[in-house]
Amino acid sequence: MSQHFPHLPDPEPERDSPALGLLAAVIVALIGGVVYGVFGGEFRIEIGWGAVGLGFLTGYLAGKAGGxxxxxxxxxxxxxxGGVYLGELVIAAxxxxxxLNISLTRMFLDHSALIEETWDLAFRDKYTVLFFALAAAGAVAGVRKGGAR
Structure with missing residues (x-):
C-alpha cells in the first residue's frame, strides 16, 4: 500500500525487460512447438488454429514478461x-x-534426415507459408495484448 494514500494500491512494477520477454518467447515457442507437433502427429493433421494459438501465446507471455x-x-x-516449424518436424517424426514402429526418441536421434525429408515432401507447401504468417501475426497481437498497461 502507498504510505501517502493508504486506500490506493502500489503501482504495478514496470515490465520493460526485453531480455526476460525474449527468454519467455523462446521457452513458449519450444514447448508450444512440441505440443503442437505431438497433437498434430497423433491426429496426422496440421492445425491452422494451433499455429495461431502458438504464436499468440508466445507473444502474449513475451509481452507480459517484457512489455x-x-x-x-x-x-x-x-x-x-520457429515453434511452428519445430511442431511440423515433430508431426513428421x-x-x-x-x-516404422520405433520410438520417437530413436526417430529423432537416428533418422533426422527422414524427418526433414518427410517435412519437405508432406508439409512444405502454400499452407506452410500461411501457418508461418498466422503464427507471426498471432505473436505480434499477443505481445501487444500482453504488454499493454
Missing amino acids: ANPLLQAAAAVFSI VINSQD
Whole structure:
C-alpha cells in the first residue's frame, strides 16, 4: 500500500525487460512447438488454429514478461515461426515413428534426415507459408495484448 494514500494500491512494477520477454518467447515457442507437433502427429493433421494459438501465446507471455516493445514483437514473431516449424518436424517424426514402429526418441536421434525429408515432401507447401504468417501475426497481437498497461 502507498504510505501517502493508504486506500490506493502500489503501482504495478514496470515490465520493460526485453531480455526476460525474449527468454519467455523462446521457452513458449519450444514447448508450444512440441505440443503442437505431438497433437498434430497423433491426429496426422496440421492445425491452422494451433499455429495461431502458438504464436499468440508466445507473444502474449513475451509481452507480459517484457512489455510491448516493438523489437520484442518482431522477435516473438520469429520465434513463433520457429515453434511452428519445430511442431511440423515433430508431426513428421510422430507419424514416421508410428509407421516404422520405433520410438520417437530413436526417430529423432537416428533418422533426422527422414524427418526433414518427410517435412519437405508432406508439409512444405502454400499452407506452410500461411501457418508461418498466422503464427507471426498471432505473436505480434499477443505481445501487444500482453504488454499493454
